[in-house]
Amino acid sequence: MVSATSSVPPKRAWPQAVFVAALGLGIGMLPVPSSAGDGRTQRDDLDAGDLARVEAVTAPTEDFTRAEPFEKMPAGAGTSTKLVNRDAFSQPLANAGFAGERDFKIGNGFFKKIWVPAPSSTKGSDGLGPLFNARSCQGCHLKDGRGHPPEGPDDGAVSMFLRLSVPPPTDEERAALADKRLLRIPEPTYGGQLQDLAVTGLAGEGRMRIAYEEIPVELNGGETASLRRPTYSVSDLGFGPMHPDVMLSPRVAPQMIGLGLAEQIPAADILTLADPDDADGNGISGRASMVRDGDGGGLVLGRFGWKASTPSIEAQSADAFAGDIGISTPRVPNSHGDCTARQVDCLALPTGVQARLGETEAPDPVLPLVTFYSRNLAVPARRDVDDPTVLAGKKLFYETGCIACHRPKFVTRRDAPEAAHRFQLVWPYSDFLLHDMGEGLADGRPVGDASGREWRTAPLWGIGLTETVSGHTYFLHDGRARNLVEAILWHGGEAATQRDAFVAMEPDARAALIRFLESL
Secondary structure, three states, X not given: OOOEEOOOOOOOOOOOOOOEEOOOOOOOOXXXXXXXXXXXXOOOOOOHHHHHHHHHHHOOOOOOOOOXXXXXXXXXXXXXXXXXXXXXXXXXXXXXXXXXXXXXXXXXXXXXXOOEOOOOOOOOOEOOOOEEOOOOOOOOOHHHOOOOOOOOOOOOOXXXXXXXXXXXXXXXXXXXXXXXXXXXXXXXXXXXXXXXXXXXXXXXXXXXXXXXXXXXXXXXXXXXXXXXXEEEEEEOOOOOOOOOOOEEEEEEOOOOOOHHHHHOOOHHHHHOOOOOOOOOOXXXXXXXXXXXXXXXXXXEEEOEOOOOOEOOHHHHHHHHHHHHHOOOOOOXXXXXXXXXXXXXXXXXXXXXXXXXXXXXXXXXXXHHHHHHHHHOEOOEOOOOOOOHHHHHHHHHHXXXXXXXXXXXXXXXXXXXXXXXXXXXXXXXXXXXXXXXXOOOOOOOOOEOOEOOOEEEOOOOOOHHHHHHHHOOOOEOOOOOEOOHHHHHHOOOHHHHHHHHHHHHOOHHHHHHHHHHXXXX
């Protein structure tokens, strides 16, 4: 058998040597669907012995006097140990291999590719729009990092946009639909999101406006924080009025690291954490978001997007091509992007489809390569894991119950399609479930299983490098939090107890907890 390194240690011994995967590198193995998840709560990729070892190594620690074995390596053997700088989120998994790095670099080229309107002399790059938010994937995910809201009235802020929808149908209306499981109902004129940019000769759909109200918060120890509460509206509408009951929900581009490893966390391990009726009485429920796997597909676990409404990285990438850039792919063949039937001038414009290349503007292998790139972005190594202040902050993070949602550790599937993702001990600090975050963060916009108050637990790995990579420290789904303290103070609903515990801490304890988060 051929061996491959992994970060899953043997039972409780945790020697320095990394566990050797016994199934080899998978040559000739049949791949499993990356979005697999049919509601099972028992892993089907491990024997009883390995299952016991996984349960032992992923159990929360009770020792905060020193770092845990392998804690410095949040992406297992794929963890990047490159120099920490602005490119820290743009490195391939360290265990990707030569062929993997080759495909990663090619995919990166398509990720950075600037698309242009059709028709164009650059036949391999035309098809932009006609309506769009950015001209490339990297236009939103700059340096593969986190987006931000506008920092001034003239800031285009392409890394943030508004989702649009109208109230879901009534039970009677839903009963008449062929597919009763609808994620959302697009706004009839403007579609599923507001595109502020358009090709020459066409007006953009409108401009997002944000007004902030400052809310002071008193903290124990004489400290004060200020939260900014945003209100969203749209001006300069290009295609007439919106539906009177339109629901607006802002989105900033999330960071890209660790996506492929998160995709290979077994659905069973995530579903086991769900407690929709709060049976354990700890005030935290956690609900799975179950979504369709493609047109007419079965229900699988959603784990990507701010409301866990997408089952796979490929689906997320295809939706972004269509919605953000207006580029069609074989998975989402909408060559006019998000243009609706009411936007006649938009639908009349030429597309970039060329029969000699395929039936879409980005035919294969564009989407598979961009997906491969997105799946194989490494998580940087942790810093200062043995620092006494970091360890004290980690203890507070555990003791206040933050790990009930921000689950520290998982082990990926042994039979993952790509060798670099197999049987890795990873530290995302997320349960990938939906949680009620309270009225303060509510957008009032349901998406599939997610209510207007629910959000998926955001992974925390890499959060301490946000400023290094992205040049800012804006957090949460709309970037309203200007730092980690504000992000915690916005927690409500199921996380209200943890927020209140943070408020009640002595200043040095709060500083230690923040120091721990900055080490992730």
